[in-house]
Amino acid sequence: MKRVYLTRPLPDAVVARAREFFEVEMRDETVPLKIGQMRAALTLFDGVLPTLGDGFSAEVFRDAESPRCKILANFGVGYNHIDAVAARSAGVMVTNTPGAVTDATADIAMTLILMSARRAGEGERLVRSGNWQGWNPTQMLGLHVSGKTVGIIGMGRIGQAVARRCLNGFGMKVAYYTRTPKELEFVATPIRSLEELAQRSDIIVLAVPGGPETRHLIKAPFFAAMQSHAHFINVSRGDVVAERDLVSALKRGEIAGAGLDVYEHEPKVPDALKVMENVTLLPHLGTAALEVREAMGFMAVENLRAALAGEEPPNLVN
Numbered sequence: 001m002k003r004v005y006l007t008r009p010l011p012d013a014v015v016a017r018a019r020e021f022f023e024v025e026m027r028d029e030t031v032p033l034k035i036g037q038m039r040a041a042l043t044l045f046d047g048v049l050p051t052l053g054d055g056f057s058a059e060v061f062r063d064a065e066s067p068r069c070k071i072l073a074n075f076g077v078g079y080n081h082i083d084a085v086a087a088r089s090a091g092v093m094v095t096n097t098p099g100a101v102t103d104a105t106a107d108i109a110m111t112l113i114l115m116s117a118r119r120a121g122e123g124e125r126l127v128r129s130g131n132w133q134g135w136n137p138t139q140m141l142g143l144h145v146s147g148k149t150v151g152i153i154g155m156g157r158i159g160q161a162v163a164r165r166c167l168n169g170f171g172m173k174v175a176y177y178t179r180t181p182k183e184l185e186f187v188a189t190p191i192r193s194l195e196e197l198a199q200r201s202d203i204i205v206l207a208v209p210g211g212p213e214t215r216h217l218i219k220a221p222f223f224a225a226m227q228s229h230a231h232f233i234n235v236s237r238g239d240v241v242a243e244r245d246l247v248s249a250l251k252r253g254e255i256a257g258a259g260l261d262v263y264e265h266e267p268k269v270p271d272a273l274k275v276m277e278n279v280t281l282l283p284h285l286g287t288a289a290l291e292v293r294e295a296m297g298f299m300a301v302e303n304l305r306a307a308l309a310g311e312e313p314p315n316l317v318n
């Protein structure tokens with residue numbers, strides 16, 4: 001029986017599914033693998049199920065001359081923590097779990113939009129503090145979301161799911177910026193520059209993949225172009241944003257608020273963000289629902305099964 005390594009504790013149903021096909025070893029730590037553990041995994045197992053933070057860099061593959069491991073079946077759609085080109089050069093396939101994450105991540109984007117625009121986090125803290133003096137006509141006024149313009153950066157599965165929610169649920173207008181033209185099944189306005197999108201949007205949602213091509217895509221000029229009443233939402237990867245520039249923009253009042261599920265150096269979150277009332281900070285909850293994590297896990301196990309049975313896995317990325 002082939003041996004596979006699960007690099008984090010996974011839902012019981014996923015582990016049971018994996019055990020139908022493989023001899024399974026599951027790590028009990030919840031933090032990312034260290035480089036020595038990754039090198040060992042490549043030599044001891046036929047397949048590995050890594051996830052966010054397991055930095056399978058070119059260096060890791062370089063040291064594992066002819067790895068036993070034939071597939072890294074990533075748990076999650078984002079695989080920017082894996083050097084997929086180096087993996088392929090070492091004879092290792094890389095797969096991910098697209099689709100399973102889409103709706104849940106788009107739901108978190110809507111959560112952040114509403115929390116940031118309507119100051120829900122601030123309001124919740126006010127009530128808990130015991131300092132709430134009761135309702136008054138001008139208390140904690142926020143941005144009315146319905147009917148506003150959302151500017152979406154990245155119109156892949158998640159960006160399109162956010163657009164549909166904004167259109168159908170909140171009567172919003174959708175503008176978007178994407179590197180490749182998209183045929184969309186709904187009304188949305190393509191915008192040729194990030195600066196113009198920033199200038200015309202009331203809410204910005206960042207929904208692009210992480211990786212070298214998008215690192216620091218969003219920097220100070222973008223925030224300077226945004227409207228001062230606008231909110232910035234990130235459900236992609238933290239390093240797509242120059243976090244220092246976001247902090248400065250918030251401090252200068254260039255934007256009204258931010259809603260973040262990801263951070264440039266997560267789990268480290270700048271203290272400057274933690275003290276701001278107009279920033280909503282979530283701990284990467286994008287897909288944090290059991291049925292979603294089970295669906296992701298089943299996809300990863302199917303990728304492992306197919307690859308180790310000599311078939312092309314369904315979600316091959318390299």
Ligand code: 8YV
Pocket residue numbers: 051052075076077078079101105284285286287288
């Ligand atoms: C995952 C995510 O649940 O799928 C992704 O890429 O960012 C999350 O929603 C988690 O990061 C594991 O990859």
